[in-house]
Amino acid sequence: MTWATPECLLIAALIIPLAAALLIPLFHRWPNLRETVTLIAAVLLCLTVIALLGPVLSGVRPQWSGVEVLPGVAFAFKLEPLGMLFALIASSLWIVNSIYSIGYMRANKEPRQTTYYVCFAIALASTMGVAFAENLFTLFLFYEMLTISTYPLVTHRRDSEAMASGRLYLILLLGTSMVLFLPAIAATYVLAGTIDFAPGGILGGKASGATMVVLLVLYLFGIGKAAVMPFHFWLPAAMVAPTPVSALLHAVAVVKAGVFCVVKVMVMIFGVDALAAAGQSGWLTVVAGTTVIVASVVALKQDNLKRRLAYSTVSQLSYVVLGAAILAPISVVGAAMHIAAHAWCKITLFFAAGSIYTAAHLTEVSQLNGIGRRMPWTMAAFAIGALGMIGVPPTAGFLGKWFMLTGAMQTANWLAVAIMVVSTVLNAGYFLPIVFRAFFRAPPEPTHDAHGGHEVHGEAPWPIVLALTATAIGAVALFFLPQIPLALAQMMIGR
Amino acid sequence: MTAVMPHLPALQIVVPLLGAILAGFLRRGPTAFAVALAVSWLMPFIAGALLWQVLGGGSISYRLGGWQPPYGIEYRVDVFNAFVLMLVSVIGAVTMPYARRSVAFEIDEGRQAWFYCMYLLCLTGLLGITITGDAFNAFVFLEVSALATYVLIAAGRDRRALLASYQYLIMGTIGATFYVIGVGLLWVVTGSLNFVDVSARLAEAATVQPRPVITALAFLTVGVSLKLALFPLHSWLPNAYAYAPSFATTFLAATATKVAVYLLIRLYFSVFGPTLNFQKLPVSELIIGLSIAAMFAASFIAIFQTNLKRMLAYSSVAQIGYITLGIGIANKAGLTGSIVHLANHAVMKAALFLALGAVFYRIGSVKLHDLSGIGPKMPLTMAAFVVAGFGIIGTPGTVGFISKWYLAVGALNEVGWPLVLVIMASSLLAVIYIGRVVEVAWFRDPSPTCIGASDPPLSMLIPLLVLTAATIWFGIDTQWTAGIAGKAAGMLVGGLK
Numbered sequence: 001m002t003w004a005t006p007e008c009l010l011i012a013a014l015i016i017p018l019a020a021a022l023l024i025p026l027f028h029r030w031p032n033l034r035e036t037v038t039l040i041a042a043v044l045l046c047l048t049v050i051a052l053l054g055p056v057l058s059g060v061r062p063q064w065s066g067v068e069v070l071p072g073v074a075f076a077f078k079l080e081p082l083g084m085l086f087a088l089i090a091s092s093l094w095i096v097n098s099i100y101s102i103g104y105m106r107a108n109k110e111p112r113q114t115t116y117y118v119c120f121a122i123a124l125a126s127t128m129g130v131a132f133a134e135n136l137f138t139l140f141l142f143y144e145m146l147t148i149s150t151y152p153l154v155t156h157r158r159d160s161e162a163m164a165s166g167r168l169y170l171i172l173l174l175g176t177s178m179v180l181f182l183p184a185i186a187a188t189y190v191l192a193g194t195i196d197f198a199p200g201g202i203l204g205g206k207a208s209g210a211t212m213v214v215l216l217v218l219y220l221f222g223i224g225k226a227a228v229m230p231f232h233f234w235l236p237a238a239m240v241a242p243t244p245v246s247a248l249l250h251a252v253a254v255v256k257a258g259v260f261c262v263v264k265v266m267v268m269i270f271g272v273d274a275l276a277a278a279g280q281s282g283w284l285t286v287v288a289g290t291t292v293i294v295a296s297v298v299a300l301k302q303d304n305l306k307r308r309l310a311y312s313t314v315s316q317l318s319y320v321v322l323g324a325a326i327l328a329p330i331s332v333v334g335a336a337m338h339i340a341a342h343a344w345c346k347i348t349l350f351f352a353a354g355s356i357y358t359a360a361h362l363t364e365v366s367q368l369n370g371i372g373r374r375m376p377w378t379m380a381a382f383a384i385g386a387l388g389m390i391g392v393p394p395t396a397g398f399l400g401k402w403f404m405l406t407g408a409m410q411t412a413n414w415l416a417v418a419i420m421v422v423s424t425v426l427n428a429g430y431f432l433p434i435v436f437r438a439f440f441r442a443p444p445e446p447t448h449d450a451h452g453g454h455e456v457h458g459e460a461p462w463p464i465v466l467a468l469t470a471t472a473i474g475a476v477a478l479f480f481l482p483q484i485p486l487a488l489a490q491m492m493i494g495r
Numbered sequence: 496m497t498a499v500m501p502h503l504p505a506l507q508i509v510v511p512l513l514g515a516i517l518a519g520f521l522r523r524g525p526t527a528f529a530v531a532l533a534v535s536w537l538m539p540f541i542a543g544a545l546l547w548q549v550l551g552g553g554s555i556s557y558r559l560g561g562w563q564p565p566y567g568i569e570y571r572v573d574v575f576n577a578f579v580l581m582l583v584s585v586i587g588a589v590t591m592p593y594a595r596r597s598v599a600f601e602i603d604e605g606r607q608a609w610f611y612c613m614y615l616l617c618l619t620g621l622l623g624i625t626i627t628g629d630a631f632n633a634f635v636f637l638e639v640s641a642l643a644t645y646v647l648i649a650a651g652r653d654r655r656a657l658l659a660s661y662q663y664l665i666m667g668t669i670g671a672t673f674y675v676i677g678v679g680l681l682w683v684v685t686g687s688l689n690f691v692d693v694s695a696r697l698a699e700a701a702t703v704q705p706r707p708v709i710t711a712l713a714f715l716t717v718g719v720s721l722k723l724a725l726f727p728l729h730s731w732l733p734n735a736y737a738y739a740p741s742f743a744t745t746f747l748a749a750t751a752t753k754v755a756v757y758l759l760i761r762l763y764f765s766v767f768g769p770t771l772n773f774q775k776l777p778v779s780e781l782i783i784g785l786s787i788a789a790m791f792a793a794s795f796i797a798i799f800q801t802n803l804k805r806m807l808a809y810s811s812v813a814q815i816g817y818i819t820l821g822i823g824i825a826n827k828a829g830l831t832g833s834i835v836h837l838a839n840h841a842v843m844k845a846a847l848f849l850a851l852g853a854v855f856y857r858i859g860s861v862k863l864h865d866l867s868g869i870g871p872k873m874p875l876t877m878a879a880f881v882v883a884g885f886g887i888i889g890t891p892g893t894v895g896f897i898s899k900w901y902l903a904v905g906a907l908n909e910v911g912w913p914l915v916l917v918i919m920a921s922s923l924l925a926v927i928y929i930g931r932v933v934e935v936a937w938f939r940d941p942s943p944t945c946i947g948a949s950d951p952p953l954s955m956l957i958p959l960l961v962l963t964a965a966t967i968w969f970g971i972d973t974q975w976t977a978g979i980a981g982k983a984a985g986m987l988v989g990g991l992k
Contacts, residue, residue, distance in 0.1 A: 069971055144890050163938060167930070187912075
């Protein structure tokens with residue numbers, strides 16, 4: 001096993017999804033073989049990432065450096081704890097998402113499935129690149145690659161609505177990254193002389209308070225994937241995509257890459273201590289808190305299930321930003337935990353929404369009366385996901401919120417405490433009615449109109465049910481077994 | 496070998512010049528093509544040897560006809576023009592195999608030999624402007640390349656090209672006239688035409704007669720800016736590029752404006768720079784202002800073009816804005832951005848025009864709506880278009896990003912925040928005009944015109960793919976592009992007052 005050095009595994013984790021992307025088109029004519037490639041790659045990737053976990057937990061930081069692209073900036077990777085956590089989430093969810101995709105894409109007879117699986121694999125390779133990047137250049141490269149590789153997925157339907165949403169998706173994500181994120185990187189380079197991530201940050205003592213504010217604003221809004229208002233429009237618009245793509249955007253890769261970048265920049269570019277010393281917590285709390293509350297209120301009013309989930313994501317992402325913005329070490333740990341928790345809970349919710357669409361062709365919340373009786377597995381999983389998002393124990397969502405609250409109390413950031421309390425109430429307000437409808441309202445009388453709107457249906461195909469049950473179990477398991485993410489999150493801040 | 500080495504600077508010019516005459520005499524298209532191919536493939540070796548020598552140390556001075564400078568004509572090679580020589584030669588060598596089928600398809604049989612003859616003359620002119628150390632000799636080569644270019648543009652069957660060529664002839668002549676007036680004024684005040692000599696005498700002349708020196712600077716700026724299509728002196732370019740034969744467009748877009756930019760940088764930094772303080776003249780502000788206008792206005796116009804060659808032509812005007820912006824910033828990072836973008840833009844814009852040429856070869860049109868759904872029909876061609884398009888946008892991992900990075904760092908050091916945001920905002924317009932084509936080509940149902948289309952023959956496909964690969968390669972491994980550009984910029988900025 002001498003070949004399996006952490007460095008080799010690191011490179012393997014980048015190459016496996018890329019190799020899958022090259023192999024998948026070769027099996028275009030044989031869908032079963034094609035999906036086997038995806039599944040094998042997903043399992044291999046997950047195993048590779050898990051094999052890296054041991055070394056990382058024992059303090060090894062595998063790294064690999066390529067050519068020097070810009071003076072002092074190489075194309076380079078280095079695995080640190082937060083990246084490890086993100087890679088773990090993304091690679092494990094790729095497996096369930098692939099199983100779900102097979103069920104969903106076949107049941108709905110979606111066209112262009114080869115393109116779909118290829119883009120999916122490239123998106124995963126980009127995600128690994130984002131997670132492993134040693135410096136802002138490498139991070140930015142894979143960040144843009146992720147945007148571009150998910151564009152064909154968002155526009156999967158190719159009709160005018162999908163294309164319009166795709167345009168918005170591309171313009172907002174590329175636009176924010178090029179106009180705000182990249183200048184911030186260049187400015188960091190000019191100020192600090194480097195853009196390598198370092199524990200404790202690289203800007204401490206190099207930038208004045210005002211410069212820091214400008215830079216933070218550029219980073220916070222420039223990382224459009226974190227969907228901080230007002231740059232969140234792309235996320236609800238991208239809902240036209242097939243449900244597994246929504247799961248990719250909301251749980252596996254895209255928005256997770258966004259908040260991952262925000263947390264990483266705050267911790268390893270600015271440094272939590274430097275930011276706290278410069279007194280930046282206040283306005284950051286306001287910016288993140290506004291998004292948390294406003295997005296929740298908007299979510300309350302959405303009748304379309306996927307749109308409601310989308311606004312819920314916008315709100316939950318800013319939770320992560322808020323956790324980092326409190327600038328207490330424990331709340332940053334909470335932010336990292338919440339990335340994991342949100343991933344498992346939100347993917348469950350999206351899987352459930354897709355399951356309902358596949359089995360019953362229903363998309364609106366108001367149509368879901370009594371659906372829990374026909375689709376007990378789906379709606380039970382949905383309930384678990386919803387409880388997780390509200391933060392009720394014993395689900396994963398509780399832990400992150402708990403750490404963030406503790407941090408907010410420690411730093412006497414009462415505004416943050418209030419935001420979290422109010423938003424929890426709002427979360428309950430937009431999730432619990434769905435669960436209530438599904439289980440306790442009587443199903444509508446069967447109608448016999450031309451469309452046969454409410455024909456008798458049962459659960460969705462088994463791969464879909466299998467996937468969403470697995471993620472629901474994961475969402476609960478994360479509560480009882482939080483050691484790994486917790487250990488990684490604590491290593492990130494160096495305690 | 497040792498007998499040839501000292502004469503490489505002369506051979507760089509003499510070989511294509513003789514080749515042009517030979518191609519003209521041969522009269523038959525295929526044989527003329529063979530001559531053009533042989534010459535084009537020889538050029539990078541000569542340019543490479545020169546680059547190798549100057550990277551080893553110092554500059555090369557070659558006395559043409561053995562006459563001592565400043566009385567005779569001197570060819571002077573340093574890191575900067577060796578880099579440009581290499582660029583022009585390599586573009587010629589890589590794209591030349593593409594010409595055979597493309598030219599046979601687009602140009603009448605009787606004119607094909609003349610086309611190759613003119614291509615070689617144009618190459619001679621461009622290499623000549625780059626290599627010479629003499630202001631008047633540069634004017635001669637400017638005219639050689641320009642006259643050949645007028646013919647190249649008008650050589651196809653599209654009759655609109657005649658008007659475009661005529662328009663360029665008028666504008667080009669005005670530009671050349673302005674240039675020669677500027678050179679004349681310099682000669683009056685310094686008594687010399689040799690760049691190095693003029694530069695050395697200018698300090699004294701400027702104290703005695705400052706006004707003619709400033710006037711010369713103004714005439715030279717306008718004259719060369721016309722040639723390099725600096726906004727708003729770009730009006731000749733879109734039509735010329737849109738209606739010229741595909742190969743001519745590709746070659747000119749990749750090299751002609753670049754060489755004019757070279758001349759401007761040479762005049763500013765090597766001739767006037769050591770004497771005049773650019774910060775005190777409005778040159779810097781003027782160039783930055785016009786560059787920003789080019790980046791926005793031309794990109795914006797590009798969004799609305801339905802003829803894709805025209806769209807790319809406007810994109811070129813915008814990209815030239817990036818190049819001149821770095822001249823205006825005038826520090827090492829900014830100028831590195833400019834010089835490296837000469838090469839980077841040449842590579843990716845050539846790839847884009849070659850892709851469109853391949854489309855034209857297959858379906859006989861480059862109108863946007865005719866390209867509907869052509870992506871899956873010509874997968875390699877249109878994939879190359881997408882990758883090169885990413886380069887224009889400036890996505891990281893492509894050459895476009897490298898240029899933008901240096902410009903941004905240069906701007907941060909010199910001018911400040913707002914300019915950086917402006918640079919980045921303008922590339923957002925590129926997302927729109929490139930994205931529009933990608934969307935139509937890849938995400939729409941096939942139009943009737945492209946039902947039977949397929950990727951072009953290998954002789955056309957390989958040059959396209961090589962340039963596309965270079966778009967990625969030099970976006971990651973930058974030692975041969977940004978590395979050399981950085982050396983050149985350091986040398987040029989080091990000489991400034």
